[in-house]
Amino acid sequence: MSEIDFRNGEKVRMGRIEVVCGSMFSGKTEELIRRMKRAQFAHQTVEIFKPAIDTRYSDDDVVTHEGISIPSTPVDNSSSILLLGSECDVIGIDEAQFFDENLVEVCNELARRGVRVIAAGLDMDFRGVPFGPMPALCAIADDVTKVHAICVRCGSQAYVSHRKVQNEKRVLLGEMNEYEPLCRDCYQKALAEAEAENSTETEEQK
Numbered sequence: 001m002s003e004i005d006f007r008n009g010e011k012v013r014m015g016r017i018e019v020v021c022g023s024m025f026s027g028k029t030e031e032l033i034r035r036m037k038r039a040q041f042a043h044q045t046v047e048i049f050k051p052a053i054d055t056r057y058s059d060d061d062v063v064t065h066e067g068i069s070i071p072s073t074p075v076d077n078s079s080s081i082l083l084l085g086s087e088c089d090v091i092g093i094d095e096a097q098f099f100d101e102n103l104v105e106v107c108n109e110l111a112r113r114g115v116r117v118i119a120a121g122l123d124m125d126f127r128g129v130p131f132g133p134m135p136a137l138c139a140i141a142d143d144v145t146k147v148h149a150i151c152v153r154c155g156s157q158a159y160v161s162h163r164k165v166q167n168e169k170r171v172l173l174g175e176m177n178e179y180e181p182l183c184r185d186c187y188q189k190a191l192a193e194a195e196a197e198n199s200t201e202t203e204e205q206k
Contacts, residue, residue, distance in 0.1 A: 015114045018117065023160055031147060035118050048093070051099060093107075121134050123138070123146070153186040161181060162180050165177075
């Protein structure tokens with residue numbers, strides 16, 4: 001069970017919201033799986049959900065970049081999490097940034113019902129803009145853990161997931177071929193490089 005509070009002689013589950021956020025390749029999903037497996041070891045009832053659009057490694061499982069996996073339930077919207085997971089002690093949510101804004105209220109309602117909610121996701125998109133419901137989730141969370149990847153260019157702590165391919169869609173599933181973790185300084189340099197390259201191509205086309 002979750003933490004227990006005794007009120008009027010009755011046992012009451014203490015719900016809470018935990019958020020694990022950061023850039024790509026920072027270990028968010030790995031940390032989510034670690035917490036979920038600890039809950040399973042404690043004989044708690046757990047369920048992990050992920051957005052149905054995320055089929056990079058598996059249609060059903062949540063899988064880290066290193067291949068660590070845990071069974072999950074793919075859903076199309078946040079309301080399904082409330083419907084399917086309200087009887088659990090612990091609920092995990094992977095790739096939370098891809099869910100609709102109602103995810104915030106879903107997590108609040110689950111916590112009010114005594115459920116421990118652990119949500120993992122990107123805090124920013126490839127432009128460095130706060131992503132989906134993540135900022136609001138961080139605001140209402142009981143605990144926020146920001147994890148960091150390593151900048152592939154200089155070895156500092158990464159700041160953002162830089163997209164290496166030419167595509168302006170906000171949601172573009174990908175891995176190391178499409179994205180690289182960069183620190184703030186290297187990210188600015190990468191943007192300048194891309195702008196210079198685009199200017200050169202434009203001049204050549206004239």
